Amino acid sequence: MIRERISNAWQMLMGNKGRSILTMLGIIVGIASVITVVAVGEGAKDAVLGQFDQVGASSLLVGVSSGQATENDYLTADDVDAVRNLVTELRFVSVDYQLIGRTDKFGDSTAIFVTGVDQDWMRISNLTVTDGRQFSLPELDRSGASIILEEETAERLYPGRSPIGETLEINRRGKLLEVEIVGVGHSIVSQLSGWTGMDVDRLMIVYMPLSTTIDLGGGEPRFSSIIAMAQSPDRLEATGEQIVQVLENRHGNQGENMYRVTETAQLLEQADLVANVFTNFIAIVAAISLLVGGIGVMNIMLVSVTERTREIGLRKALGATMNDIMWQFLFESSILTFIGGV
């Protein structure tokens, strides 16, 4: 019986194809916009977060956090070696070392944001090269004068052409260093820069071998934080505690709460939150358009009930009950919304 009613409703709809299609259009547009918005939102989120994901889940940052920290509390290369040797369950460990230099190559003195990288750093931060090449091992070990440009920076400074093979001079407090651009790539730094409020439009972001960067910085460097990757995400907390313990032992500042552990996952959560707010907002807009489509169907059905009083009267005369009539309209509108939705 239900099948026959559906086919009866279908027949009535096919008898007025133009109106049926227009009515469905409201639903089609509504549902299409909801799907598109949610898909695009999710896609964009995945693209951003996927970048972190390969490393984010098990990497962490241990940094000096206290305002009362003295020179003595900051970290040295020896600290990094100690952590590497003493903390088990550690896959990679490196330092977070960045400095700002300048270059005159692009007109007025342009600030260059230099991140020092070594092998472990590249693994933790997932430095991926899209043009040119990675740093070679000799370059990393022996202070090679090469840099990798961050993608957006490369696009801005060398629009439409490859910067590979170009050289530029970096000036850091009077010290000059000529470097060659060997690659273009991106890492967690370029992703994070967007969230940390760095002025990407004015800064050049480049990666340089850590030893070269330390030389350029001059003297015995003191680092503010260590970055590390644990063996597995569930050992993250324990690993963080061990690192802090090693550092406190070496610096003799136990109990002063000098070092703080930040898990990349926490940064991710914040980024996620921002992305969600955005997606939700657009989803609400799309939902409203779906609601409008639904009201459209309701309106058309209401009009057609008024318009079709003759037909309703006839069907009643032929033995239809009020229920029969109600089901017919319900089936007609359900078919419209279902097909529109599909």
Place this chain on the structure above:
Amino acid sequence: MSNAWESEHILPEPVITMRDLHKFYRSASVEYHALRGIDLTINEGEFVSIMGPSGSGKTTLMNIIGLLDNLSSGYYELQGIDSSDLSDTSRAALRNRTIGFVFQSFNLLPQMNLIDNVALPMLYAGVSLRERRERAREALSHVELDRWSEHRPTEISGGQQQRVAVARAMVMRPSILLADEPTGNLDSKSAEAVLKLFHELHDLGVTVIIITHDINVAHHAERLIELFDGKVSNDSLQATHHEKKAGLS
């Protein structure tokens, strides 16, 4: 003539019984008294015309006979069943089984082909698809339109549409055929063909009730009921066209 009829059928069963039937229409400001005390009995197998000027209550009476409208006071019995006891569902079922409707404007559904239009009452009666198509085709061939069964109502003439409507009215084999101005929109030739169908059905024992204001149509019936101002003003037996023609030939 009526005596002859009665001699054949010793106890004619009343199919419609009305006692002091009133109908008011109320709107916010106006009350309209459409039927003012109708007393009427129509027996099984009668051929009745109901006449009257517009506003006399013809259509209201037809709606009440057809259980499409409720009465305001009085008593109405259809096929021995008191109409006041009926729920919407049992009204629909009784209407479906007992009465076939024919309307002035045919009222075929333009979205459906002829066979589906004819089969529609059986859909509401819960008849199986195969039997529906079989019986609808039979009914269409009875009105000589089975060639057109897959066509839409808009593709055939008004006279043909009204014959399809008669086929639809009769497909449930009801005991009463209720026609409201069935020839109002037809040329005289088509009207004759439709009335001929009515006579055929009457000969098969169907009670035929025609509501009309055309005296020529009314004269096809054996009994003429005239309405005026919501009351029966005249109720008489008459010699029909049919019989006159038969007498002449």
